[in-house]
Amino acid sequence: MATKEKRTYNLTPATVRAVRELADEYHAAPTQDAVVELAVSELARRLRDAGEARAWEAAATDPAFNAEAREIEDAFAGADRETWPA
Numbered sequence: 001m002a003t004k005e006k007r008t009y010n011l012t013p014a015t016v017r018a019v020r021e022l023a024d025e026y027h028a029a030p031t032q033d034a035v036v037e038l039a040v041s042e043l044a045r046r047l048r049d050a051g052e053a054r055a056w057e058a059a060a061t062d063p064a065f066n067a068e069a070r071e072i073e074d075a076f077a078g079a080d081r082e083t084w085p086a
Contacts, residue, residue, distance in 0.1 A: 004033075019036060020032060
């Protein structure tokens with residue numbers, strides 16, 4: 001069983017209503033605590049994804065990265081196509 005930690009946060013009444021509504025009316029999660037956990041998890045995922053997207057954008061213009069990617073592609077270009085999926 002996961003360990004829980006009791007915390008107190010000061011939220012606006014609108015946020016409290018939204019959490020209650022998401023749990024009670026929309027059944028987005030089984031409890032209000034679970035709604036908050038889900039929201040925080042989703043925000044963290046979006047921020048990680050955005051960071052990864054920025055890294056891939058930077059890599060796309062990095063000559064060293066592109067040279068290495070071409071080397072890897074060339075190394076596998078001659079591989080047996082039956083053992084390397086298309």
